[in-house]
Amino acid sequence: xxxxxxxxxxxxxxxxxxxxxxxxxxxxxxxxxxxxxxxxxxxxxxxxxxxxxxxxxxxxxxxxxxxxxxxxxxxxxxxxxxxxxxxxxxxxxxxxxxxxxxxxxxxxxxxxxxxxxxxxxxxxxxxxxxxxxxxxxxxxxxxxxxxxxxxxxxxxxxxxxxxxxxxxxxxxxxxxxxxxxxxxxxxxxxxxxxxxxxxxxxxxxxxxxxxxxxxxxxxxxxxxxxxxxxxxxxxxxxxxxxxxxxx
Amino acid sequence: xxxxxxxxxxxxxxxxxxxxxxxxxxxxxxxxxxxxxxxxxxxxxxxxxxxxxxxxxxxxxxxxxxxxxxxxxxxxxxxxxxxxxxxxxxxxxxxxxxxxxxxxxxxxxxxxxxxxxxxxxxxxxxxxxxxxxxxxxxxxxxxxxxxxxxxxxxxxxxxxxxxxxxxxxxxxxxxxxxxxxxxxxxxxxxxxxxxxxxxxxxxxxxxxxxxxxxxxxxxxxxxxxxxxxxxxxxxxxxxxxxxxxxxxxxxxxxxxxxxxxxxxxxxxxxxxxxxxxxxxxxxxxxxxxxxxxxxxxxxxxxxxxxxxxxxxxxxx
Numbered sequence: 001x002x003x004x005x006x007x008x009x010x011x012x013x014x015x016x017x018x019x020x021x022x023x024x025x026x027x028x029x030x031x032x033x034x035x036x037x038x039x040x041x042x043x044x045x046x047x048x049x050x051x052x053x054x055x056x057x058x059x060x061x062x063x064x065x066x067x068x069x070x071x072x073x074x075x076x077x078x079x080x081x082x083x084x085x086x087x088x089x090x091x092x093x094x095x096x097x098x099x100x101x102x103x104x105x106x107x108x109x110x111x112x113x114x115x116x117x118x119x120x121x122x123x124x125x126x127x128x129x130x131x132x133x134x135x136x137x138x139x140x141x142x143x144x145x146x147x148x149x150x151x152x153x154x155x156x157x158x159x160x161x162x163x164x165x166x167x168x169x170x171x172x173x174x175x176x177x178x179x180x181x182x183x184x185x186x187x188x189x190x191x192x193x194x195x196x197x198x199x200x201x202x203x204x205x206x207x208x209x210x211x212x213x214x215x216x217x218x219x220x221x222x223x224x225x226x227x228x229x230x231x232x233x234x235x236x237x238x239x240x241x242x243x244x245x246x247x
Numbered sequence: 248x249x250x251x252x253x254x255x256x257x258x259x260x261x262x263x264x265x266x267x268x269x270x271x272x273x274x275x276x277x278x279x280x281x282x283x284x285x286x287x288x289x290x291x292x293x294x295x296x297x298x299x300x301x302x303x304x305x306x307x308x309x310x311x312x313x314x315x316x317x318x319x320x321x322x323x324x325x326x327x328x329x330x331x332x333x334x335x336x337x338x339x340x341x342x343x344x345x346x347x348x349x350x351x352x353x354x355x356x357x358x359x360x361x362x363x364x365x366x367x368x369x370x371x372x373x374x375x376x377x378x379x380x381x382x383x384x385x386x387x388x389x390x391x392x393x394x395x396x397x398x399x400x401x402x403x404x405x406x407x408x409x410x411x412x413x414x415x416x417x418x419x420x421x422x423x424x425x426x427x428x429x430x431x432x433x434x435x436x437x438x439x440x441x442x443x444x445x446x447x448x449x450x451x452x453x454x455x456x457x458x459x460x461x462x463x464x465x466x467x468x469x470x471x472x473x474x475x476x477x478x479x480x481x482x483x484x485x486x487x488x489x490x491x492x493x494x495x496x497x498x499x500x501x502x503x504x505x506x507x508x509x510x511x512x513x514x515x516x517x518x519x520x521x522x523x524x525x526x527x528x529x530x531x532x533x534x535x536x537x538x539x540x541x542x543x544x545x546x547x548x549x550x551x552x553x554x555x556x557x558x559x560x561x562x563x
Contacts, residue, residue, distance in 0.1 A: 099349075100320075101321070
């Protein structure tokens, strides 16, 4: 299982794709971080009432994590689309199937590989925000909750992307499909914003991320992300198993 | 028998009601090389996929060294090295990287990986290609990487689906030698439709047609069929066919592109008689050679043979 994850990581860094995505994301997060810090003083000097005055962690964190959750919506499908469809296209799946590994191990391994790659970014953002500590007293709890939320969010993206990748032999189709699916799940809460009691709201990924973004760790949200990931991994395993059974 | 490495029992695979492979039963012992012959679409690759656990059989079972592929897939797969028809290569890696991954996936322990990779490269003649990207290798070298991948964990059973496709003659010779070498200690199953290849490397042959096993036996049976009972004779002053027929032991004469194809009766050796007759009558003999039958001919003969035998068995 770990071997598969290792292989995935290696293949992400074997092509320029992984490096470019990493570089671009790092660049945009860095820029937003810088803007956040610059804006902080401007905005805060303008706000006089105590209620408007928020800590620097929250102010900069909001900017960066808000952007991160949005950008990952594009980045994760780009990375996840290759996972299985590329193997289908170049007919390398028999290589994995004939190795002494169960299908669950193959799928979970691939998922872990991608999550490890994405967690590089999550850790990077956390470290970047921690540097604020040099000048100010920052709220580590807030950063931790946000990092965990972002990690769960991108893991969910990755699980869904992995499933769509197992459906087709064309990485691009897998990428587009998972992007659309993720986008719908993200903005579900906007659609049903008029009716706060709607059950559809509960399915929105963004809504569950929002509580993490506020620094709140709710077991209901943890369970939601956990189940979301589990569902799509199970579906992927079943899809690949069907290959073996039906040919 | 204790040293049975592969047992396939009544393997059947249905694709939407149509049987791609039906009731294939065979077994293989340690130290045997099995040639798997058959025309396109006969079910060779399907059978191999089932043997390696890439495809679940609709009925029947596969046992590798006594371990059931369906019940204990991990243990059984660990004993197999498989090269599918389409080479499963990750083209973005170098040869070394790829083989290391292959070794790791096949549970080669950490400290032995390097040795295993070196050994596999050596056996497949890849040592000078270690740092090259697989993508940039020629077709033949890619095929070698595919074979190296299949033998890296020193498996009990090596299954190669058309291993010599795309190789040049020298490489083909090397690969055949390699197959023979592996076959001494382990079992090898090779699928091919090149008949000389089967003769050279295999000691057992199976012919599969339309999903059914039509022939299963030693290589000598096939050799006899192939070298066969035919001579191709070239004569300048061609006589009547009847005159050739008169020679003792000749069963049939037919013209073939300016030459005569002479078929003997079972067990007869009329070579000398033909030459003597040619000299006596001044036919001007300029060519005499055994008529090598093509795979199609042998194939037809063998399948025909089997049905004839079956008919006999029915009659008896």
